[in-house]
Amino acid sequence: MVKEQEVKSAYEVAKERYAEIGVDTEKAIEQLSKVKLSIHSWQGDDIHGFLNPDQELTGGIGVSGNYPGIARTPDELTQDLHEGLSLIPGKHKIQLHTLYAVTDRKKDFDEVGPEDFKYWVDWAKEEGVGLDMNGTFFSHPKVKHNFTLASPEKEIRDFWIKVGKQSRAISNYFGEELGQQSVNNFWIPDGFKDNPIDKLSPRKRLIESLDEIIKEKYDEKNTIEAFEGKLFGTGIESYTVGSHLFYNNYAITRDKLWTIDAGHWHPTEDVSDKFSAFMPFGKGLMLHVSRPVRWDSDHVVIFDDALVRIARSLVRDDLLSKTNIGLDFFDATINRVAAWVIGARSTQKALLQAMLAPIDDLKKAENEYDFTKRLAVTEELKSFPFGAVWDEFCQRNNVPVGLDWMDEIRRYEKAVQFKRN
Template sequence: MNESNIKASYELAKDRYAAIGVDTEEAISKLETVPLSIHCWQGDDIHGFLFPNQELTGGIGVSGNFPGAATTPDQLSGDLSKALSLIPGSHKVQLHAIYAVTNKKKDLDELDPEDFSYWVDWAKQEKVGLDMNGTFFSHPMLKNGFTLASPDKDTRDFWIEHGKRSRKIAEYFGKELGQQSVNNFWIPDGYKDNPIDKLTPRLRLINSLDEIIKEPIDEKYTIEAFEGKLFGTGVESYTVGSHEFYDNYALTRNKLWTIDAGHFHPTEDVSDKFSAFLPFGKGLMLHVSRPVRWDSDHVVIMDDALIRMMRSLVRDDQLSKTNIGLDFFDATIDRIAAWVIGARATQKALLLGMLSPIDQLKEDENKGDFTDRLAMTEELKSYPFGAVWDEFCARNNVPVGSDWLNEVKNYEKNVTFKR
């Protein structure tokens, strides 16, 4: 896109927003400070490198067979580097334990920080941070649908050890990269049909989690986040780690609660949950996903749900207490394009929330002037926010508009389609 046209359009938008008391320069500067945590598993369909041929289990599944999936650490890190070059701003990358790069065969309960030195070296080169996820699925020790809440002590002990090791790996990330690493816990435990005992599995889960986090680790380096779910494939009747369970666990242990946008009932407004939790809780880890009738992990687009979530965080000034990560996987389209589409959509929704006369709208609301509130929020929908977004991209030296797609097509031709 022509640079002079981008600048001219931006100046017109800047004046238009200024007329309603919105400073576009302030919005651009604020957006610069919001890192996204880009999930690595979009690039290889969640196979990882520890057990690349192992069947996906625990309610995890990927649709599609688009050519060019990464199968080696260099391929995956190269694809991530390409995606990051097309996403404006400075960001982080989320890893799962199965993405360890080791010289010898290891199981999940044997991983050490040095098994992730490959990723730390890459992160330093890319100037990104790293977040961590223990991998509590797709493993023979996922027995009868249970891990940390299993009635079998040997099973619990295996996963407890894995959880402890994931914390040490996250601590390593924080120390090496100079920024806090969020270590997220999600487990698939539950029953397909109606259980007799709903309490005991949750008591076992509490004990397992308490054992995992028993050793104090400086939160300068890492902090734990706990992710609930309404239900999952194969555990339709009872999920041990429900939203209420982890909400309470995070509150009582002074940890983060993870909200995954796809883990709720389709009629729930996920954005409403932020302001209900944050006055009490330490903070949030938000997994941005797009459920289509269920937790289907579609590529994030700038739909109403995403706009509501980002707008809520901006209007309530809760970005400082919220870590925003992406969580989707689609193998029906180019995987690098999926990263770029989802990340840029999330940033656009954030910017849209920032380009609003928030103080004035709150004042109207407090004095009961709902006419002005409704009129202005409707008019804002046709304001030229796209011109501000284009300027943000240009300042960050990434392609403007759909120009990034040309780079992905060239990468397909020269890299991914040759695998």
């Protein structure tokens, strides 16, 4: 077990090192404490939800693995979320889907409303977290030939329009009850496996459907919509209706948020480059921080180069106030609670490392064409003791330091999760 005094001593040394280059570690700790991650509920139950848990996953979504201890009920899922949150420093938010409604009778997706999320609101108040929302547009018989809101059939579109409208009402309910804005994210799986004849009409139908969904006005202090594009998906390899450019334009013209999922781009693209290109025109961003291996495989987020670049872009360009950082991955080959902890703590580490830099000084050097200083300082920063600052941040937030949290995970899986099977 890491000793408190050892953490404090290491932090004092790191504090002095950073001060030598004009970096205030206390300011960085304070800045990080204000960042709320939106942690996804679906890592805990492999995206089964509670409406139709036996329905096969569709929409290009798949979860591999069968590690014991999966959450099967609302109480088990919130118990696991509580355990995960206790090991992640700070106060955060939880992302939900229509699938996670807790109903008193059998309901279809389009029937689910705010009353079916009272369970979650009560839990969130007790836990001290916020809630974000996602309408579920997959794993349902009315995903017909991979089409929902862009379907050529009005009956299909009308069903999913109702789902979208209901998700907005639910998100608004979250905001009203919890006193913090709830982001309502829209992603749909519509597209063609093979080459379409007509690429324009589906997008026109999608615009009409989305416009109908967002027609009712809600106070943005309670809820705001975000729209998530994709390069392609399993079953829609040739044509994706809701492409990146489509939703980029839709978000700008409707004054909404644009969602960037780190796994939804070509493997050679750097998603962090998109932020500064969009922000001068857009209202703000919703991120789904994931880890693609080859492509959109939703591996658990780790402290890798892609995550470091995402964090640097947000911090160096001062975009945190207009960016909602959500996590989106699912892995059933490892302990599901540990997956939340690893992904969230890695994201926080990347943000902290980005904050621990003399950014104003480096921008000044850049504007004065002192590229030598820019390169020298950014390279030296890579070996600065940011880990000691991270340990101090964890200690101040009363969560385990270093790998001590794994001891709690092992205790929890033996005492709770393994007894479920």
